Amino acid sequence: MLDRDQLEAFVAVVEQQSFERAAATLSITRGAISQRIKLLEEAVSAVLLIRDRPIRPTIAGETLLRHAKAVAMLELEVCRQLAPSENGEERARIAVGVNADSLATWFGECSARLLEALPVALEVVVEDLDHTWPMLLRGEVIGCVSNEPKPAQGFEAVPLGEMIYRCVATPAFAQTYFPHRLRIHEAVSAPAILFNRKDALHDKFLKLQFGVELERYVKHYFPSSYGLLRAIEMGCGYGVVPSDQAQPLLDSGRLVDLAPLSPLRVPLYWHHWRREPPLAERVTEFVTLSARQALTFDGADDLVGLESSA
Numbered sequence: 001m002l003d004r005d006q007l008e009a010f011v012a013v014v015e016q017q018s019f020e021r022a023a024a025t026l027s028i029t030r031g032a033i034s035q036r037i038k039l040l041e042e043a044v045s046a047v048l049l050i051r052d053r054p055i056r057p058t059i060a061g062e063t064l065l066r067h068a069k070a071v072a073m074l075e076l077e078v079c080r081q082l083a084p085s086e087n088g089e090e091r092a093r094i095a096v097g098v099n100a101d102s103l104a105t106w107f108g109e110c111s112a113r114l115l116e117a118l119p120v121a122l123e124v125v126v127e128d129l130d131h132t133w134p135m136l137l138r139g140e141v142i143g144c145v146s147n148e149p150k151p152a153q154g155f156e157a158v159p160l161g162e163m164i165y166r167c168v169a170t171p172a173f174a175q176t177y178f179p180h181r182l183r184i185h186e187a188v189s190a191p192a193i194l195f196n197r198k199d200a201l202h203d204k205f206l207k208l209q210f211g212v213e214l215e216r217y218v219k220h221y222f223p224s225s226y227g228l229l230r231a232i233e234m235g236c237g238y239g240v241v242p243s244d245q246a247q248p249l250l251d252s253g254r255l256v257d258l259a260p261l262s263p264l265r266v267p268l269y270w271h272h273w274r275r276e277p278p279l280a281e282r283v284t285e286f287v288t289l290s291a292r293q294a295l296t297f298d299g300a301d302d303l304v305g306l307e308s309s310a
Contacts, residue, residue, distance in 0.1 A: 002043060007068045009036035010048060014065055014139075017054035057138065065139030066273065069094075073277040076119075092279055095123040096287075097132035097144030100195060101163065102268070104225035105244045107145070110290030118282055128198040129266070136271050142280050143272040143287065157269040158288050161295030165264040166246045167205055168255040169238035177238070182258045184210045191218040193231045193239035205240045205264045240264055244294075268295065 012022035013033065023030045041048050048061035057065055076092045098107050103126060115122060125132075125141055132144035137152055151157040167182070177190035187206060194202050199221075206214045220237050222228040225245070232239050233249065238258060249255040268291065272284050291297075 003036075003040065006036045006040035006043070007064075007071070009033050010040055010061075011065065011068050011072075013037060013049065013055060014057050014061070017056070019055070062137065062139045069139065069142065070273070070277050070280070073279045077277065077279055091119045091121040093121045093123070094280070094283065095125055095141045096283070097125045097127055097135045097141040097146075099129045099132065099145055100126050100223075100225045101242050102145050105163075105242050106291055106294030107287075109294070110287055113290065114283065114286045117286070118279065120279070120283070128196070128200075129268075130200060131198060133271055142276075143270055143284060145287075145291075146269050146271050147266055148271070149267065149269055151271055151274075154274055155271055156274050157271050158284065159297075160268040160270050160288060160291035161297035162265045162267050163295055164243040165201060165205065165240045165266060166243050166250070166260075167238065167240050167258045167264070168232060168246050168250065169258055170233065170235045170254065171256050173235050173238060174256050174258060178258060182209060184212075184214070188214060188217045191220055191237035193220050193222055193228050193237040195225075195228055196221050196223045201240045201264065201266070204266075205259075208262060208264060209259060265296070 009022065009026065009028075009032075012025050013019055016022045016025060019030055019033050019037075023033045026033070037049065044060070044064065046060035047058055048064060050056050050058055050061075073092050073094070076090060079090070103124060107124075111122060111124065114120070125135060127135060129145070129147040132141075133146045133148050133152075135141045136144045136155065145160070146157075149157060149159075169178070173190075178186050187210070192202050202219075203213065203215070206217075218237075220231065222231045225242075228239060229241050229245055229249075231237065232241065233254060243263065246255060246257075250257055270284060270287050270291070273280065276284065
């Protein structure tokens with residue numbers, strides 16, 4: 001049996017990325033934290049932490065972190081069943097990994113429904129679609145939205161549907177940089193608005209349009225879904241944005257679609273533990289149902305089954 005206090009100390013160090021901050025969080029001394037981690041590593045016969053700046057878990061530590069979080073959820077659920085009056089207000093701390101565009105569109109409503117129905121304290125960790133998956137493997141989140149279709153060993157990937165992106169610009173910008181149509185020469189010289197340096201959506205869109213990979217083109221970075229769209233609306237550049245966000249501006253004529261016949265379609269998947277605690281299973285149900293109601297999804301039969309179980 002693993003010692004509960006030692007597990008609590010280990011989780012605190014990983015989350016705080018520091019022995020000192022973990023000690024302050026648990027209201028114990030730095031030496032007590034170190035002793036608990038040492039005893040835990042001896043108990044499992046493995047080094048659990050890479051003692052660097054910031055501190056992060058080893059592969060063995062990632063496995064133990066997932067275990068510790070699952071145990072915490074199971075323990076809270078048992079306490080609520082045994083003594084609902086004493087534990088009814090306590091919420092399980094869970095974290096999920098989501099890309100900024102999902103958070104700005106369908107995941108916002110999903111979060112509201114989830115928090116209304118489940119006894120959780122939710123942390124949404126925003127990361128690029130290509131980088132949410134590693135957070136799940138490290139044990140930082142219990143599930144994540146990703147564009148990776150294949151799950152890692154011990155995990156599952158549930159199709160959520162496709163997010164549709166439109167390449168848009170103001171009419172004046174389009175007339176200046178794309179007077180005829182979207183062509184490769186103009187695309188290289190026209191300033192593009194991207195989320196950040198990790199953002200690969202614009203590259204994927206250009207490859208879809210022209211059949212070749214373009215790396216060297218003018219880029220501006222606005223690390224906010226709203227900020228990115230606003231920059232495009234102000235004429236700072238053109239860019240790829242979710243169709244749901246762009247449609248009102250397209251309808252009003254404030255933006256134009258530069259490639260109306262070939263939108264970018266991005267399949268999304270929900271990655272989660274294969275063996276989930278019941279509370280985590282409910283989170284998976286809420287996320288899956290919300291996404292399939294909001295995104296383009298072909299599995300109607302699966303959606304009916306989820307509606308009956310959620």
